[in-house]
Amino acid sequence: MPREMVAYGEGAADRGLRLRADRYPYVGWHGGSTNALPRIAYAIKAERGEWENLRDTDVIDIVMEELLKMHAQRGGPDKLLFCSMRDPRPEVEGKTPAQLAEQWGVDLLEVGIRLEQMGGVSAIVIAMSEENLKRIIAHPLVGIGSDASLKVDRRVQAHPRNYGTFPRVLAKYVRDERVLALPEAIYKMTHQHAEHFGITDRGRLAEGLAADIVVFDPWGVRDTAEFLDAHQYPEGIGYVIVNGEFAVKDGETTAGNYGRALRKTDI
Numbered sequence: 001m002p003r004e005m006v007a008y009g010e011g012a013a014d015r016g017l018r019l020r021a022d023r024y025p026y027v028g029w030h031g032g033s034t035n036a037l038p039r040i041a042y043a044i045k046a047e048r049g050e051w052e053n054l055r056d057t058d059v060i061d062i063v064m065e066e067l068l069k070m071h072a073q074r075g076g077p078d079k080l081l082f083c084s085m086r087d088p089r090p091e092v093e094g095k096t097p098a099q100l101a102e103q104w105g106v107d108l109l110e111v112g113i114r115l116e117q118m119g120g121v122s123a124i125v126i127a128m129s130e131e132n133l134k135r136i137i138a139h140p141l142v143g144i145g146s147d148a149s150l151k152v153d154r155r156v157q158a159h160p161r162n163y164g165t166f167p168r169v170l171a172k173y174v175r176d177e178r179v180l181a182l183p184e185a186i187y188k189m190t191h192q193h194a195e196h197f198g199i200t201d202r203g204r205l206a207e208g209l210a211a212d213i214v215v216f217d218p219w220g221v222r223d224t225a226e227f228l229d230a231h232q233y234p235e236g237i238g239y240v241i242v243n244g245e246f247a248v249k250d251g252e253t254t255a256g257n258y259g260r261a262l263r264k265t266d267i
Contacts, residue, residue: 009141020196022145023136025168028081028126028227030159035080035123036097036112038066051113060109067109071097074127077108081124081227082115083157092121093157094228124159124227134179137169143188143196144169158230164223167234171222182218198264215239 013019041054041063048056054063071077077097084093092100092115100111115121136142146165160168166189173179180188194203201209214237221236240248242258 006135006139013141018196020141020143020192021136021139022143022147022193023133024145024147024161024165025133025137025173026159026161026165027128027130027133028124028159029128030083030122030124030161032085032122034082034112034115034121035125036082036115037109038063038070040066041112045116051116054109054113064109067112071108074125077101079125079127081126081157083122083124084120084155085122086120086156088153088155089118089121092118124157126227134173134177137173137188138179143192144185145193154231157228160223160225160227160230160232163225163230163232164234167216167221167237168223170216170218171236175218175221199262202262211241211244213239213241215241 009019009021037054044054044056044059044063045051054060071079074080078099080097082092082095082097082100095103097108097111100115101108104111104114106114137144144166146161148159148162148165150162169180169185169189170182174182174185191203194200202212205213216238217236219236221234223234224232225234226232237248238251239246243260245256245258246254247256247258248254
């Protein structure tokens with residue numbers, strides 16, 4: 001996070017704006033695009049109609065220049081891990097542009113073209129700054145969020161944040177690296193969000209409030225999901241109580257569905 005952005009957010013909050021942010025604890029992002037071609041490539045394709053037009057003699061040099069610049073800014077063509085969005089594609093799952101270029105015997109431009117022609121291929125881009133991540137999650141205006149969604153089909157690659165966001169914060173950034181104190185981390189996961197959105201019956205333990213409780217071992221909790229093996233549940237969480245009912249008991253998920261949509265109650 002650039003320091004100017006932090007200062008801008010702090011200034012807005014000081015002026016009375018109800019401003020908050022959230023961050024997930026990973027240095028890779030997962031988008032709905034292959035992220036394998038530069039922006040100019042999509043503009044040329046839209047104008048000329050076919051992906052192969054990226055090799056037209058009057059545009060190929062600028063496309064290649066922008067493509068190499070894009071990879072260099074990310075730290076190289078091994079910083080993308082391709083994955084499926086819908087149907088499994090084992091030929092590209094977990095592969096990088098560099099690996100596919102070698103596997104197919106083509107250049108990086110052709111890798112991007114083929115992936116776009118396939119459709120349904122996304123990528124995890126591992127190109128964020130760990131030091132920035134630590135500064136961001138420690139900032140008082142920032143809470144912890146997963147930016148995640150449920151992936152029912154375990155054959156399709158997912159981002160580890162879907163399974164490991166909160167245990168990772170507790171293990172890596174609280175216990176191991178001490179970026180956050182435990183009470184501070186829990187506040188950033190719970191009451192900070194509820195308070196900001198005006199949800200007054202959640203986010204803290206008190207008589208008369210909804211019983212949403214997670215019971216975990218602070219010394220044993222940890223995430224096990226990885227970028228190339230994301231469908232892995234965390235360890236060290238024995239019980240999860242949602243609306244007063246056990247959703248997880250003795251480390252095992254129960255059959256009940258106790259969650260519900262939350263509405264703003266106060267602001």
